[in-house]
Amino acid sequence: xxxxxxxxxxxxxxxxxxxxxxxxxxxxxxxxxxxxxxxxxxxxxxxxxxxxxxxxxxxxxxxxxxxxxxxxxxxxxxxxxxxxxxxxxxxxxxxxxxxxxxxxxxxxxxxxxxxxxxxxxxxxxxxxxxxxxxxxxxxxxxxxxxxxxxxxxxxxxxxxxxxxxxxxxxxxxxxxxxxxxxxxxxxxxxxxxxxxxxxxxxxxxxxxxxxxxxxxxxxxxxxxxxxxxxxxxxxxxxxxxxxxxxxxxxxxxxxxxxxxxxxxxxxxxxxxxxxxxxxxxxxxxxxxxxxxxxxxxxxxxxxxxxxxxxxxxxxxxxxxxxxxxxxxxxxxxxxxxxxxxxxxxxxxxxxxxxxxxxxxxxxxxxxxxxxxxxxxxxxxxxxxxxxxxxxxxxxxxxxxxxxxxxxxxxxxxxxxxxxxxxxxxxxxxxxxxxxxxxxxxxxxxxxxxxxxxxxxxxxxxxxxxxxxxxxxxxxxxxxxxxxxxxxxxxxxxxxxxxxxxxxxxxxxxxxxxxxxxxxxxxxxxxxxxxxxxxxxxxxxxxxxxxxxxxx
Amino acid sequence: xxxxxxxxxxxxxxxxxxxxxxxxxxxxxxxxxxxxxxxxxxxxxxxxxxxxxxxxxxxxxxxxxxxxxxxxxxxxxxxxxxxxxxxxxxxxxxxxxxxxxxxxxxxxxxxxxxxxxxxxxxxxxxxxxxxxxxxxxxxxxxxxxxxxxxxxxxxxxxxxxxxxxxxxxxxxxxxxxxxxxxxxxxxxxxxxxxxxxxxxxxxxxxxxxxxxxxxxxxxxxxxxxxxxxxxxxxxxxxxxxxxxxxxxxxxxxxxxxxxxxxxxxxxxxxxxxxxxxxxxxxxxxxxxxxxxxxxxxxxxxxxxxxxxxxxxxxxxxxxxxxxxxxxxxxxxxxxxxxxxxxxxxxxxxxxxxxxxxxxxxxxxxxxxxxxxxxxxxxxxxxxxxxxxxxxxxxxxxxxxxxxxxxxxxxxxxxxxxxxxxxxxxxxxxxxx
Numbered sequence: 001x002x003x004x005x006x007x008x009x010x011x012x013x014x015x016x017x018x019x020x021x022x023x024x025x026x027x028x029x030x031x032x033x034x035x036x037x038x039x040x041x042x043x044x045x046x047x048x049x050x051x052x053x054x055x056x057x058x059x060x061x062x063x064x065x066x067x068x069x070x071x072x073x074x075x076x077x078x079x080x081x082x083x084x085x086x087x088x089x090x091x092x093x094x095x096x097x098x099x100x101x102x103x104x105x106x107x108x109x110x111x112x113x114x115x116x117x118x119x120x121x122x123x124x125x126x127x128x129x130x131x132x133x134x135x136x137x138x139x140x141x142x143x144x145x146x147x148x149x150x151x152x153x154x155x156x157x158x159x160x161x162x163x164x165x166x167x168x169x170x171x172x173x174x175x176x177x178x179x180x181x182x183x184x185x186x187x188x189x190x191x192x193x194x195x196x197x198x199x200x201x202x203x204x205x206x207x208x209x210x211x212x213x214x215x216x217x218x219x220x221x222x223x224x225x226x227x228x229x230x231x232x233x234x235x236x237x238x239x240x241x242x243x244x245x246x247x248x249x250x251x252x253x254x255x256x257x258x259x260x261x262x263x264x265x266x267x268x269x270x271x272x273x274x275x276x277x278x279x280x281x282x283x284x285x286x287x288x289x290x291x292x293x294x295x296x297x298x299x300x301x302x303x304x305x306x307x308x309x310x311x312x313x314x315x316x317x318x319x320x321x322x323x324x325x326x327x328x329x330x331x332x333x334x335x336x337x338x339x340x341x342x343x344x345x346x347x348x349x350x351x352x353x354x355x356x357x358x359x360x361x362x363x364x365x366x367x368x369x370x371x372x373x374x375x376x377x378x379x380x381x382x383x384x385x386x387x388x389x390x391x392x393x394x395x396x397x398x399x400x401x402x403x404x405x406x407x408x409x410x411x412x413x414x415x416x417x418x419x420x421x422x423x424x425x426x427x428x429x430x431x432x433x434x435x436x437x438x439x440x441x442x443x444x445x446x447x448x449x450x451x452x453x454x455x456x457x458x459x460x461x462x463x464x465x466x467x468x469x470x471x472x473x474x475x476x477x478x479x480x481x482x483x484x485x486x487x488x489x490x491x492x493x494x495x496x497x498x499x500x501x502x503x504x505x506x507x508x509x510x511x512x513x514x515x516x517x518x519x520x521x522x523x524x525x526x527x528x529x530x531x532x533x534x535x536x537x538x539x540x541x542x543x544x545x546x547x548x549x550x551x
Numbered sequence: 552x553x554x555x556x557x558x559x560x561x562x563x564x565x566x567x568x569x570x571x572x573x574x575x576x577x578x579x580x581x582x583x584x585x586x587x588x589x590x591x592x593x594x595x596x597x598x599x600x601x602x603x604x605x606x607x608x609x610x611x612x613x614x615x616x617x618x619x620x621x622x623x624x625x626x627x628x629x630x631x632x633x634x635x636x637x638x639x640x641x642x643x644x645x646x647x648x649x650x651x652x653x654x655x656x657x658x659x660x661x662x663x664x665x666x667x668x669x670x671x672x673x674x675x676x677x678x679x680x681x682x683x684x685x686x687x688x689x690x691x692x693x694x695x696x697x698x699x700x701x702x703x704x705x706x707x708x709x710x711x712x713x714x715x716x717x718x719x720x721x722x723x724x725x726x727x728x729x730x731x732x733x734x735x736x737x738x739x740x741x742x743x744x745x746x747x748x749x750x751x752x753x754x755x756x757x758x759x760x761x762x763x764x765x766x767x768x769x770x771x772x773x774x775x776x777x778x779x780x781x782x783x784x785x786x787x788x789x790x791x792x793x794x795x796x797x798x799x800x801x802x803x804x805x806x807x808x809x810x811x812x813x814x815x816x817x818x819x820x821x822x823x824x825x826x827x828x829x830x831x832x833x834x835x836x837x838x839x840x841x842x843x844x845x846x847x848x849x850x851x852x853x854x855x856x857x858x859x860x861x862x863x864x865x866x867x868x869x870x871x872x873x874x875x876x877x878x879x880x881x882x883x884x885x886x887x888x889x890x891x892x893x894x895x896x897x898x899x900x901x902x903x904x905x906x907x908x909x910x911x912x913x914x915x916x917x918x919x920x921x922x923x924x925x926x927x928x929x930x931x932x933x934x935x936x937x938x939x940x941x942x943x944x945x946x947x948x949x950x951x952x953x954x955x956x957x958x959x960x961x962x963x964x965x966x967x968x969x970x971x972x973x974x975x976x977x978x979x980x981x982x983x
Contacts, residue, residue: 077829077929121934123926124715124830128806216777263764270762373598374789376823379796386800391775396800399764414696468796470789474595478759513765518756519726 037064038104041088044074045081045120056129068137071087075130079103079118091117094312139165144175151181155188155213161218163189168275184209188217196234203240210251210390220244255393260510266399269406270468273461274479275486275498276410280454281333283493284430285447287341288352291359292483293476295333295455298463299325300471301366304375315380318463325459332362333455337448345447359480363473366389374472383467402464409460410499416453417495426450430493489529491539505529554622578982583626584619584888586611587646589667589678590718594634595788599867600659602818603681604629606868607656609856610875620882628652628910632663640670647674650666653888654679654878656871661685661729677890679878681870683813683835685732689947689960689969691894695917696874697867698836699945700736706922707811707834708737708783710937715803715809717781721770723794730785733813734972737783739951741853750778760790773803774808784811791815795827805830811924817863820931828927836920837869837906838933846905863931869905874901877912898963908942915960916969 040062043055059067073079073090080091080098089109091098096119100109122130132154138150154162158422163185170182183205190202206214221232221241232238274296281289305319310317336358383401386394417423425446428436437443465475486505490497505525512521536542588607590600619625628650632639639658646652647670654677657920658664661684671678671692683698698856720741724730741751747862752773754766758846782926786794791812805850811832817839839850849872854860880898881897882888897912906911910918919942925933947969948955957974961967 119929121928122830123934123936124806124809127804127830131806212775213777216775220777242961259768260765263768266764267762374792374823376792378824384800386802388802394801396797398762398800468793470792472789474759478761514769517754518760518766522757 005026033448034064037062037067037070038088041070041103042086044126045088050351052126053129054260056133058125059133066104066106068134069106071130071134071137073103073127074120074122075127075134077119077122079120082112082117084116085376088120089117090335136165139169144178147173147175148178148181151185155181155185155211184211184214188227191217191221196237199234199237200240203237203244207244207247210248210255210392212391215248215252218248219368235465252392254388259393260514261507262395262399264507264510265503266396266403266506267510268503269399269403271482271486271506272499273402273406273409273464273503275483275490275502276413276495277454277461278483279490279493279495279498280413280488281451283487283495283498284426285450285454286348286492287345287451288348288355289336289341289454290352290356290480291336291476292364292455292458293478293480294359294362295329295458295476296462296465296479297366297471297473297476298329298332298362299459300377300466300475301370301375301462302328302459303463303466304370304377304471307377314378315382318380318383318467320461321463321466325463326456327459328453329459329462330456333458334448334452336455337451341451342444344446359476363476367473371475372473374470377471378464378465379467398467402467405464409457409497413453413457414495422446422449422453485529487524488533489539491541494541496541497539497541564740570713570798571604583624584621584882585626585628585650585652587643587650587652587655587657587951588627588629589632589639589642589646589655590659591634591663592629592631595660596634596663598826599818600634602865603657603659603859603867603871606853607875609853610872611855613852614879619878621886621888632657636660636662636666640666643667643670643676643678644674647671647676653677653890656681656875656950658682660727662727664693665728667814675890677893679871679874679879679905681867681869681874683866685729686736686947686949687732687952687955688916688922689915689962691916691969693916694874694897694912695945696870696877696945698920698922699917699947700733700949701946702836702917702920702922702943703813704733704737704783705740705951706939707813707832707924708740708849710834710924711781711783711811712830714937715781717809718746718778719773719776719780720746720752721752721773721780721782721808722751722785723770724755724785725760725787725790726757727787730755730884731783734783735880736949736951739949739953743951754788756790758788758790761793762834763794764818767794767797767801767803770798770808771803774803780808782872783932784810784812785814786812787814791819792823795831796802799827805832805926815927816865816867817931817933818865820927821861823929823931825931829929831927832924833927833934834922834924834935835866835933836922837864837866837904838923838925838935839864840925840932840934841923843905843907845903847905849905861956873902873904873918877910877918881912894962910942913944914963915945915947916962917947919944 036058040055040058044052044059057069070079070090078090078092080089081087082089088103089100090103091100094111097111097113100112100117101107135150135153138146141147141150151166154166166182166185170179173179173182187202187205190198193199193202206218218241221238223231225231230238232241277295278289278292281292283288302325303318306321306324307314307317310320336355340354340358341351344354379398383398386396387400388394417426425436425441428439428441429443429446432452433443465479469475469478486502487498489505490499490501508528509521509525512524515526564967571919574825586607588604589603591597592601592604608627611627614620615624628646630642630646632642643655646655655671656679658667658678658680659682662681662685667678668690672690676692678693679696680693681696683703684695686699722737724734738751738753752769756766770782791814809832811834813834815833816835850864852865854862877897877900880900880902881893884900885892885896898914899912901909901911904920906921906923908921910920912918921942922939923935924937925935928934947960948958950956957972959971959973960969961971962969966978970979971977972979
């Protein structure tokens with residue numbers, strides 16, 4: 001209890017400090033900003049929680065050109081102190097350790113090994129305060145996007161001081177978007193006004209905003225207090241608010257459909273990527289390759305290895321991993337085909353068992369080389385986070401890229417099969433092996449190349465998977481059933497079928513998931529496929545013509 | 552022919568020598584006290600359980616350096632149940648009947664413990680179980696050195712409710728017995744605290760789930776209704792990584808919607824990209840970062856033993872540390888390793904835990920432990936942000952479930968029952 005009251009006191013004190021800060025900027029200029037900055041940072045980095053929070057408030061007052069930089073470094077976990085002399089530094093990681101910059105002066109201190117510096121730890125309480133402090137400082141930033149983010153950050157936590165500050169800034173603000181965000185904050189504030197007319201105008205202003213906070217505040221207007229009285233006393237305002245709310249809800253509905261669609265497509269993209277290699281080896285060649293999942297796993301591990309080799313270029317390493325994974329998985333695929341599968345053509349059961357053995361072998365090999373623990377593949381900056389369209393719809397970048405990537409791989413594969421000599425030979429052998437041989441096509445070589453192509457694509461899929469799931473020896477097992485499901489559902493031997501099947505299964509899964517839960521949704525999809533296959537044994541797009549009869 | 556003759560004779564001679572040697576070996580073996588180590592060294596659980604096997608070997612090694620127990624050396628018998636639940640029962644039987652071990656230290660998942668239970672009760676063995684679990688059990692033959700729900704889940708919810716002012720709750724878990732029971736208890740607890748039905752969202756996912764998009768989007772929507780929302784995660788295993796990654800990608804930070812996890816520890820965090828996890832919470836009874844001399848010594852001992860300065864320590868390791876030492880003290884007190892005598896002697900035994908308190912074996916076969924809540928830091932360690940000011944006694948039967956409320960476990964006379972109904976005054980025996 002004692003600690004709690006102390007905390008409360010500190011909070012009051014903090015607010016008082018803030019008021020005082022905005023009231024009298026002049027005072028802080030009288031003190032030596034450098035000394036204050038250093039002093040408050042030193043208090044911030046250790047000691048009891050209340051003391052650290054107080055130090056944070058003090059930091060806000062300091063009128064030092066590097067305050068914002070230091071605070072941002074602190075929030076992003078880049079602020080360290082040198083173990084030997086407790087000097088505060090901003091560190092950037094590189095291959096040799098850390099590149100250090102003096103936090104206060106900005107002086108370059110060169111490279112230091114990792115063990116020489118200790119990170120300044122943060123807790124959520126401090127992080128929340130820090131974010132607010134940075135937000136307030138950023139309101140004055142030169143960059144309009146930074147200002148916009150800062151204003152948006154203040155929506156939930158507006159007090160009289162920030163409002164006053166915003167009103168003051170509004171007069172000088174030029175940027176449309178920032179002004180609009182400010183208008184929304186003012187309108188939200190006006191909803192609490194005594195004057196009915198002001199409340200009604202505020203509602204009109206809020207009509208067009210796609211913002212969760214607006215929805216929440218409008219919902220509050222509809223609520224009743226414990227005595228059964230509406231919180232909003234005026235019936236006109238309630239009516240208006242209800243109207244606007246239903247308008248916004250319709251938009252939310254629309255965006256949530258879009259979101260489900262995107263989720264479905266992105267899950268579908270993963271399925272298609274996993275299955276498309278199989279569509280070649282199983283679909284075109286008719287080989288049941290149980291080691292297909294492990295070929296994906298090899299691709300994922302290739303990504304990991306390449307990332308280890310070039311830790312300074314995360315983004316580039318992912319791009320580099322694509323051809324590398326294609327090569328490695330492709331070569332392993334060719335080796336499997338030449339070493340085992342070619343002796344077993346026409347004996348599907350034995351192929352199944354043999355490739356299952358290969359899959360166990362590959363898993364164990366990876367376990368021996370990389371340990372059974374999952375490896376972590378770091379996601380590059382441009383693939384993390386999301387594309388925020390509005391408060392109700394945001395698309396995560398990694399899924400977005402995978403969707404695009406999947407389509408690219410599909411188109412490329414289709415072109416290879418349609419336009420290249422290899423493609424022509426592959427199709428010829430698939431349609432009629434004997435006739436192709438008679439025509440002088442080296443069927444053995446084509447078999448190996450086809451299998452290599454399918455395996456290589458599996459490796460490429462592994463690169464994509466490394467970005468969304470754990471890279472471990474069991475990665476492949478999680479996808480092998482799904483891959484077969486997609487290929488069989490789409491129609492064996494049909495790339496378009498695989499694409500359509502993957503996307504429709506993904507979307508079906510995501511539509512079902514909110515109602516049925518993740519486990520049941522998967523089961524339902526599986527049951528659906530079983531029933532579907534009963535009705536149409538050769539899938540969505542069955543192969544037609546002589547090729548079928550020949551098999 | 553003659554050559555063969557000679558070689559035959561030699562063989563017979565050799566056979567005699569070998570028989571003598573093994574006989575002598577058996578004689579030596581009788582001088583030791585055998586300790587069974589029943590942890591998976593292969594399969595999916597190997598990642599977590601191998602560490603515990605090594606911990607046991609280290610503890611036994613150390614005890615032997617101190618002169619063993621009752622004047623005899625301790626001899627570890629390590630078996631591998633291979634993450635295969637029925638195999639756990641088989642291996643336990645083997646340990647008790649063939650190797651005649653004095654005690655078994657083992658199991659990780661609840662299902663493996665449930666599988667061993669009938670065997671260990673039939674053969675009257677002793678099992679020390681070091682992992683946090685769902686409760687609703689107390690066997691005469693099992694000592695639960697991990698946390699019961701009231702030593703982990705309930706305090707964590709209290710922290711979220713009182714300190715972080717959470718009003719809406721997402722209970723997310725992997726679909727098996729531990730999360731389901733824990734969430735049942737938590738749901739009852741939250742409702743008892745006046746949380747409305749519509750402010751609780753419960754979600755289960757399969758093991759190894761990796762597509763978290765819609766679930767995280769749901770959590771985000773659920774959490775944006777203007778009330779502070781917290782996620783209580785009983786998600787187990789490697790599904791955690793894509794979950795936290797998706798949280799990060801959808802812009803949910805620990806400040807907006809904190810996630811408190813019960814199955815994410817130092818071991819799980821070592822070697823992964825911790826950026827999306829920073830600031831999220833975990834509740835345990837021990838953190839490697841706890842600054843006590845005992846802990847520092849333990850960490851040093853572990854790193855020296857395993858010969859890897861990067862290895863981390865975690866909560867179940869501490870549980871084995873406490874459990875093993877309690878067993879040693881109990882054997883010394885009883886003067887024998889006889890299970891019956893040890894089961895009696897161990898109740899009330901106290902041993903200092905690594906976080907600076909004195910843990911005690913309670914009559915319900917659970918131990919008293921402190922509860923710590925920590926925020927995940929970028930280096931994979933925890934920064935303690937809250938802890939109970941005294942040790943919490945493990946409660947076998949939750950007081951928040953109506954069906955287990957009147958039930959207590961007390962293995963001392965006159966009750967001597969793990970499932971005693973205080974209302975009907977009846978002992979229902981075991982319930983595995």
